[in-house]
Amino acid sequence: MDKKKKVNILLVDDRPENLLTLEAVLASPNYNLVKANSGEEALKHVLINDFAVILLDVQMPGLNGFDTAKLIHQRKNSSHIPIIFITAISQRTENVHQGYAAGAIDYIFKPFNPEILKSKVAAFVKLYEYQQQIIEQKQLLKKRSMELESVNAKLEKMEKKLLQHNINLEKLVREKTEELLLANKDLRQSQERFKKIFAASPSLIAIRSLVDGRYIDVNESWLENTGYQYEEIIGRQDEVLNLTAENPNANKSSDLDLQKSLRNERVRYFTRTGEERIGLLSTEKAEIQGEQCIIAVITDITEREQLEREITRLDRLNLIGEMAAGIAHEVRNPMTTVSGFLQLAKSKKDIHLEYIDLMLTELNRANEIIKEFLTLAKNKKADRKLQDLNKIIEALYPLIQAEAVLTNKNVILELNECQPLYLDEKEIRQLILNIALNGLEAMTSGGRLTIKTYDKKDYVYLDIQDEGCGIDRETLEKIGTPFFTTKDTGTGLGLAVCYSVAARHNAEISIDTGKNGTTFSIRFQVN
Structure with a gap:
C-alpha cells in the first residue's frame, strides 16, 4: 500500500x-510544515x-x-x-474586513x-484532501477516456489494414473487443470510487446540469x-438554497455565478425551514x-463561526478581568496604608510628620503604578x-554604571556608528x-x-546582554504581560512598558536566553 503523502x-x-509555537501546535506526521520569515519568502x-492552508501573520x-x-490570490495557481490570518493587532471590525478583503x-x-x-x-486539510481526491478522479476519468480513444484509433487502423490484407479479421476484432471491455471495467471502477467519495463526504455536494440548472444528484x-x-x-x-456570496467590503451579499469555477467562496444559504447558514463554496465543471x-x-462553517465569536467574547472578558484585578491589587496596597494611618491619626487627634511622609510615599507609589500603566496606551x-x-x-551610562558599582558589577559599552533614528528620547531612556x-x-x-549598538541592512540594533542564569521557559512565555513579575516589590509593568515603547517606534524586541545569560535585542527600522 502506498504511503500517505504529507500535506503541505x-x-x-x-x-x-x-x-516555533505554530510548529509545536500543528506537529503531525501527516503535515509538512513549511516556514517563512517574511511575505517575500512566502511568495517564493x-x-x-x-499548500492545503496558509497561516499568515x-x-x-x-x-x-x-x-x-x-x-x-492574484496568481491563478495559488488563488x-x-x-488564515493570525494576528495580535487591533480586532476592530474594519481590520477584520480588511483581512477578508485581502483573500x-x-x-x-x-x-x-x-x-x-x-x-x-x-478541517481545511480535510477539505484539501477531498479536493485532491476529486481532482485525481477527474484526471483518472480523463486518462481512461484518452485510453479509450486511443484504443478506438488503433481499432480503426487495424480494421483498415485487415480489409486491405484480408487477414484474420475475426481474431483481431475479438482481441480489441477484450481491450475495450477491460477499459470500460476500469472506467466503471473509477466511477464507483467517485460515488463512494460523493456519498461519504461530510461536505454538502450537489451535481447540477449546466444546461438548465437541474439537480441531478x-x-x-x-x-x-x-x-x-x-x-x-x-x-x-430553481436555486433551492438561495446561495449568495458575501462581500466583506460592502457588508452585503451578491448573486453567485455557478457557471464559473469557485474556490472556497464564502456564501450564505438557507435550509428548508428558512434557517440561514454560512459555508465555503467550491465548484468544478465535469461531463457526466x-x-x-x-x-x-459546500463546507458548512456556521457552528465554527458561532464558537469563535463566543471564544473571542470570553477572551475579551477574561482580559478585562485580569487587568482590573491587577490594577486593583497594585493600587489597593498603598491606599490601604494611607487609610490606616489616617484612621490612626483620627483616633489620636494628631499626626506625626513621619506618618505624613509615609502616606505621601504610598500615594506617590500608587501614582507611579497608574502612570506606568498609562504608558501602555496605544x-x-x-x-x-x-x-x-x-x-x-x-548620557545614561553614568547612571547605569553607578547602580552596577553598588553591587560590584560592571557595564561595558560597545557603540558602533549607526544611522540616526526618529526617537522619543524620554521613552527610549525608559x-x-x-x-x-x-x-x-x-x-x-x-x-x-554589555550594551551594544550596530547597523545591519535597513535596521539599527540595540543589544543589552547580561551574564545571569537565564530565563526559564515558563517565565519567558509570560514576559511583557502586564502585572506579571518575579520580583517581590515589582509592579509587573516594566517590560510591558518596554514592549509598548517599541511598538510606538515600529521596533521589535527579541530575547535570546540560556544558562550563560540573556540578551534583549531591540531592532529599529531605519526611516
Whole structure:
C-alpha cells in the first residue's frame, strides 16, 4: 500500500518564536510544515509548492500580511489556497474586513487556543484532501477516456489494414473487443470510487446540469444539512438554497455565478425551514454521462463561526478581568496604608510628620503604578525627533554604571556608528533603563552587562546582554504581560512598558536566553 503523502502547510511570521509555537501546535506526521520569515519568502514557497492552508501573520516588516495574501490570490495557481490570518493587532471590525478583503477565509487573534487552531487547520486539510481526491478522479476519468480513444484509433487502423490484407479479421476484432471491455471495467471502477467519495463526504455536494440548472444528484450530507428530501430536490431547476456570496467590503451579499469555477467562496444559504447558514463554496465543471454538469461542494462553517465569536467574547472578558484585578491589587496596597494611618491619626487627634511622609510615599507609589500603566496606551502621543541612539546611551551610562558599582558589577559599552533614528528620547531612556536594571539584578557579584549598538541592512540594533542564569521557559512565555513579575516589590509593568515603547517606534524586541545569560535585542527600522 502506498504511503500517505504529507500535506503541505505554510506558516508565515517574521518572529521565529511565533513560528516555533505554530510548529509545536500543528506537529503531525501527516503535515509538512513549511516556514517563512517574511511575505517575500512566502511568495517564493507558493511559486514552488501547493499548500492545503496558509497561516499568515498580518504585521510584518516589508510586505505585510494583507499585501502578501492579495498577491497569492492574484496568481491563478495559488488563488484557491485558503488563508488564515493570525494576528495580535487591533480586532476592530474594519481590520477584520480588511483581512477578508485581502483573500482570507478566517481570522484568528493572538493569543489563540491551540486546540481550536488545530481543529481549524485539520478541517481545511480535510477539505484539501477531498479536493485532491476529486481532482485525481477527474484526471483518472480523463486518462481512461484518452485510453479509450486511443484504443478506438488503433481499432480503426487495424480494421483498415485487415480489409486491405484480408487477414484474420475475426481474431483481431475479438482481441480489441477484450481491450475495450477491460477499459470500460476500469472506467466503471473509477466511477464507483467517485460515488463512494460523493456519498461519504461530510461536505454538502450537489451535481447540477449546466444546461438548465437541474439537480441531478445530492449526497446525504446535503440532505441532512438542508432538511430536504431526495425526491423533492432531484429534477428541480430553481436555486433551492438561495446561495449568495458575501462581500466583506460592502457588508452585503451578491448573486453567485455557478457557471464559473469557485474556490472556497464564502456564501450564505438557507435550509428548508428558512434557517440561514454560512459555508465555503467550491465548484468544478465535469461531463457526466455526456452532459455538462457543475459539481458544487459546500463546507458548512456556521457552528465554527458561532464558537469563535463566543471564544473571542470570553477572551475579551477574561482580559478585562485580569487587568482590573491587577490594577486593583497594585493600587489597593498603598491606599490601604494611607487609610490606616489616617484612621490612626483620627483616633489620636494628631499626626506625626513621619506618618505624613509615609502616606505621601504610598500615594506617590500608587501614582507611579497608574502612570506606568498609562504608558501602555496605544494612542499615547510620542515626541519623536531624528537623533543618535548612541548619544542617549552615553548620557545614561553614568547612571547605569553607578547602580552596577553598588553591587560590584560592571557595564561595558560597545557603540558602533549607526544611522540616526526618529526617537522619543524620554521613552527610549525608559526602555533602556528598565532592561539594563533588570539585567543587573539578574547577575551575581562580578557580573558584566554589555550594551551594544550596530547597523545591519535597513535596521539599527540595540543589544543589552547580561551574564545571569537565564530565563526559564515558563517565565519567558509570560514576559511583557502586564502585572506579571518575579520580583517581590515589582509592579509587573516594566517590560510591558518596554514592549509598548517599541511598538510606538515600529521596533521589535527579541530575547535570546540560556544558562550563560540573556540578551534583549531591540531592532529599529531605519526611516
